[in-house]
Amino acid sequence: MSAASFEALVRRRLADEVGRCPKEAPTTVAMLYPSPYGAGMSSLGFQRIYRAINDMPGFACERVFLDDEAEQDLSVQARPRTYESLRPLEEFPIVAVSVAYELEIAGLVRMLDAANIPAHRTQRDERHPFILAGGPLTFSNPLPLAGIVDAIIVGESEELIEPVLDVLRSEATEGAPSSSSRARTLERLAAIPHVFVPAHHGVNLPVVAKVDNALLPAWSPIRTPHSVLSNMFLIETERGCSRTCTYCVMRRSTNGGMRLVSMDRILETIPEDARRVGLVGAAVSDHPRITQIVNALADRGAEVGLSSLRPDRLNDDFVAALKRGGYKTLTTAMDGPSDRLRESLERRARVKNLLRAAELAKAHKMERLKLYLMVGLPNETDADIDECITFSTELSRIVPLSLGIAPFCAKRNTPLDGKPFAGIKVVQDRLERLRRGLKGRVDVRSTSAKWAWVEYVLAQGSEAEGLAVIDAVREGGRFADYKRAFASLPAPTTAKPRRSLAIAQV
Known part of the structure; x- marks a missing residue:
C-alpha cells in the first residue's frame, strides 16, 4: 500500500x-x-x-x-x-x-x-x-x-x-x-x-499473573465499523473458566478459575448509546445471570453477541433472549466428533445437549445451528468421524447445520500438553471423509491442516522455533518455508520441545 x-x-x-x-x-x-x-x-x-x-x-x-x-x-x-x-x-x-x-x-x-x-x-x-x-x-x-x-x-x-x-x-x-x-x-x-x-x-517462565478482581471487567474504549466485530462495545462478563476441558489453557486450574463480574457492574459500564454489545469471556454462558443480562441489553434495543456458548447451558429462556438480542445463527461447540472423544476431553456436551440445541434453534426460528469441533484428537479413529457424519446428518434434519472444524493442536499448560499432532495427511483425510459423508446436507468448513501443524510446532516449541519463524518469513512465509526452517533446527536435547516428533508427523 x-x-x-x-x-x-x-x-x-x-x-x-x-x-x-x-x-x-x-x-x-x-x-x-x-x-x-x-x-x-x-x-x-x-x-x-x-x-x-x-x-x-x-x-x-x-x-x-x-x-x-x-x-x-x-x-x-x-x-x-x-x-x-x-x-x-x-x-x-x-x-x-x-x-x-x-x-x-x-x-x-x-x-x-x-x-x-x-x-x-x-x-x-x-x-x-x-x-x-x-x-x-x-x-x-x-x-x-x-x-x-x-x-x-x-x-x-x-x-x-x-x-x-x-x-x-x-x-x-x-x-x-x-x-x-x-x-x-x-x-x-x-x-x-x-x-x-x-x-x-533462560527458559524458566514465571507464574502467570492474576490481577485484582476489582479491576474487572475489561472493556473496549473504541468502537469502529471497520473491526471484525463492527461497531461492537466489548466487555467481560467473567474471566477464566470453571470447567476442566483437557485441551484448554483457560481451564479451572488457570488463575483460580472463573471470576464473575456482577450483572449491575456489567450493565452500568456499557454506554447507553452502544447499539451492539459483545459479552466476552472463556465461558460467558456459564454466568449465572446471563439470560437476564442479555434481556436487559435487548430491552435497550442493543444487538448482543457472546464469545462462548456451551450447549449444556442452552434452554428455552436463554435462546429466546439470544433471539431478542439479534441472534440469527445459534453457535456452540461440539468439540469432538464422537461422544467418546468428547468424554475424553472432559466436555459436558453430550448428544442430548446438541440435539436440544438444534431443537431450540428451530423453535426460535434461527437460520441455522453452527457447531465448532476439532479433528485429529488423541486416539481418534475413522469410526469417530463416521459417528460425526451420522449425528450431524440427524441434526441437519432438524435445522440447517454448519460445522466449523479446526485440527487439534496440543498446548502447553494443559493436560494434553505433549500429545502429538495427528499428521497433515491424517487430518486432511478425515476432513475429506467428513465432507464426502455430509455433502449436500451440512456446510463443512475447516482451517488448514498444514498451518495447524505450524501452530503445533510453535505451541510445543521454544526460542529456536521462534527464530526459525524469522527465517521462514524472510524466505517468503509459505508453508514450505516453515517446513524447511523447522527441519533445519538441531534435534532437541530435552523432552521439550517436541519438535522432532512434530516433523515426523508432517
Whole structure:
C-alpha cells in the first residue's frame, strides 16, 4: 500500500471511531498488533492495554497494525506507522506487542523487518526500540517469542504494565542510552514478578499473573465499523473458566478459575448509546445471570453477541433472549466428533445437549445451528468421524447445520500438553471423509491442516522455533518455508520441545 493510500485509509478509519481519546505525553508507546486493523480492534485485550497506557500519567499510546494487504500477499508489508500520528514504528523508544496465538509471531517479524528493526533480540542494542510482549499467548507458551522480544509480561497485565513502563521510562531518561543502561533495564525488569526476561531467565517462565478482581471487567474504549466485530462495545462478563476441558489453557486450574463480574457492574459500564454489545469471556454462558443480562441489553434495543456458548447451558429462556438480542445463527461447540472423544476431553456436551440445541434453534426460528469441533484428537479413529457424519446428518434434519472444524493442536499448560499432532495427511483425510459423508446436507468448513501443524510446532516449541519463524518469513512465509526452517533446527536435547516428533508427523 502506498504512503498516500495508507494515510487516506487511516483518516477514514479514525473519523469513524467512537471513544478514541487522543493524548500527548513525554513518553509515547507504540502498541503493535501483528494482524490487520480489523482483527486488532476486535481484541479486547489489546484495547484494554491501550486504555491502560493512556490512563498512565506521563504516557501516551499509539496503535500500529499489520498492513491490510499483507494478510493476502506475503510479499507486501509497508513501513509500519502508527494510526495516531503516522510516525514510523522504529522512532518509538518502546514497542508493546500483543500476541494472541502462535501464527501471529510471523506478523511481528514482518513488521519489525519492514521497520528495519532487527527481529533477533541479540542483534538489537540501545539504539533500537525496546520490544515488550504480552497477550493471550503468554498463558500457554511464550518461549517462541524469547529470541525476538526483550521482555514478556506473562498473564494478566493490567497491574504490571505501569511498573514495567516506569522502568523503561526511567532508564531512558537517565543520560544517553548505552549498553550498560540496557543491561540495567533488563536486570530491573527481571526482578518484577511475572515478567519474563529471556536474557536473564533462560527458559524458566514465571507464574502467570492474576490481577485484582476489582479491576474487572475489561472493556473496549473504541468502537469502529471497520473491526471484525463492527461497531461492537466489548466487555467481560467473567474471566477464566470453571470447567476442566483437557485441551484448554483457560481451564479451572488457570488463575483460580472463573471470576464473575456482577450483572449491575456489567450493565452500568456499557454506554447507553452502544447499539451492539459483545459479552466476552472463556465461558460467558456459564454466568449465572446471563439470560437476564442479555434481556436487559435487548430491552435497550442493543444487538448482543457472546464469545462462548456451551450447549449444556442452552434452554428455552436463554435462546429466546439470544433471539431478542439479534441472534440469527445459534453457535456452540461440539468439540469432538464422537461422544467418546468428547468424554475424553472432559466436555459436558453430550448428544442430548446438541440435539436440544438444534431443537431450540428451530423453535426460535434461527437460520441455522453452527457447531465448532476439532479433528485429529488423541486416539481418534475413522469410526469417530463416521459417528460425526451420522449425528450431524440427524441434526441437519432438524435445522440447517454448519460445522466449523479446526485440527487439534496440543498446548502447553494443559493436560494434553505433549500429545502429538495427528499428521497433515491424517487430518486432511478425515476432513475429506467428513465432507464426502455430509455433502449436500451440512456446510463443512475447516482451517488448514498444514498451518495447524505450524501452530503445533510453535505451541510445543521454544526460542529456536521462534527464530526459525524469522527465517521462514524472510524466505517468503509459505508453508514450505516453515517446513524447511523447522527441519533445519538441531534435534532437541530435552523432552521439550517436541519438535522432532512434530516433523515426523508432517
